[in-house]
Amino acid sequence: MTKFSYTDELDDFKNAGAWLARRGWSEAAGGNMSIRLDALADVHEDDHIELPVAVPNLAGKAVLLTGSGTRAREIGVDPVPHIGLYKISDDGRHYGWIAGNDKPSCELPAHFAIHDMLEQHRPEDKAILHTHPASVISLYHEATMNSGKAISDKILSLQSEAWLHLPEGLGYVKHALPGSLDLGLASAEAVKRHHLVLWQYHGILATGETLAAGCDKLEVVEKCARVYWTLRAAGIDPKGLTLADTKHTLEAFGQLHRFDS
Numbered sequence: 001m002t003k004f005s006y007t008d009e010l011d012d013f014k015n016a017g018a019w020l021a022r023r024g025w026s027e028a029a030g031g032n033m034s035i036r037l038d039a040l041a042d043v044h045e046d047d048h049i050e051l052p053v054a055v056p057n058l059a060g061k062a063v064l065l066t067g068s069g070t071r072a073r074e075i076g077v078d079p080v081p082h083i084g085l086y087k088i089s090d091d092g093r094h095y096g097w098i099a100g101n102d103k104p105s106c107e108l109p110a111h112f113a114i115h116d117m118l119e120q121h122r123p124e125d126k127a128i129l130h131t132h133p134a135s136v137i138s139l140y141h142e143a144t145m146n147s148g149k150a151i152s153d154k155i156l157s158l159q160s161e162a163w164l165h166l167p168e169g170l171g172y173v174k175h176a177l178p179g180s181l182d183l184g185l186a187s188a189e190a191v192k193r194h195h196l197v198l199w200q201y202h203g204i205l206a207t208g209e210t211l212a213a214g215c216d217k218l219e220v221v222e223k224c225a226r227v228y229w230t231l232r233a234a235g236i237d238p239k240g241l242t243l244a245d246t247k248h249t250l251e252a253f254g255q256l257h258r259f260d261s
C-alpha cells in the first residue's frame with residue numbers, strides 16, 4: 001500500500017472519529033468524512049473512474065475520504081487504514097485512487113459535489129462530515145419540522161448563542177436515497193448558503209475549515225435539538241427567544257447581515 005503523509009489531516013480524522021463515536025452519532029459504519037487538499041503535483045492517478053457529475057473546480061485537486069464500511073470508533077484509534085486519498089483528473093470528470101483505503105464511502109458523489117461547490121463559494125471550508133445524531137433525526141418525524149426554516153426557527157432560538165454560530169440557519173434536503181447523486185447535488189446546492197445541512201430521516205452534514213470546526217457546529221445544533229426534546233418530554237412546547245432578542249444578539253456581535261441575507 002502506498003503511504004501518505006498528511007499528518008495534520010489524519011489527526012483531524014482521528015479526533016473527529018473519536019468524537020462522533022463517543023457522542024453515539026455515528027453508529028456502526030454510519031457517517032463519513034472528507035478533507036479537500038490542494039493540487040497534488042507529480043502524483044498521477046492510475047485508474048480513471050468516471051464521476052457521475054463533473055467537478056470542474058476540483059480539477060487536479062485531491063480528497064481524503066473515509067472508506068466504505070469504516071467505523072468512527074476505529075478511525076478514532078488509528079485513521080490510517082480507513083482513509084483513502086483520491087485525485088481528481090485535470091478534466092474534472094474522473095478520479096483515481098492514490099493511497100490508503102481504496103473502497104470509498106458510498107457518499108463519494110455527495111462529498112465530491114459539495115467540495116466542488118465549496119471550492120467556488122466558501123474555499124476556506126475544506127472539511128465535510130456526515131453523521132446520524134438521534135436528537136436531530138427525531139425532529140424529522142414531527143410534522144411541522146418540514147423545512148430548514150421551520151427547524152431553524154424552532155430550535156436555534158432555544159439557546160442564546162445558537163444563532164450566533166449559525167446565522168444563516170440550517171439547510172434542508174428532503175429524503176433521498178443514501179449515496180445517491182440526487183442527495184449529493186441537493187446538498188451541494190444547500191452548502192452555498194449553509195454550513196449545516198439536514199438530511200430528512202437520515203442525519204446531518206457539516207462543512208468547516210477543519211473536521212473539528214464542523215464538529216463544533218454539529219454540537220451546537222445537537223444541543224438545541226436535545227433541549228427541544230427535553231422540554232417536550234416535560235410537556236412544554238418551547239417558544240424560545242423572541243425574534244427581536246435574536247436580532248439584537250446577532251446585531252451586537254456583527255452577524256445580523258448573515259441572518260437577514
Ligand code: 2HA
Pocket residue numbers: 029030031032106107130178179
Ligand atoms: O453508512 O452514513 O450515508 C454510511 C452513511 C451513508
Ligand code: ZN
Pocket residue numbers: 030031130131132178202203
Ligand atoms: Zn448516513
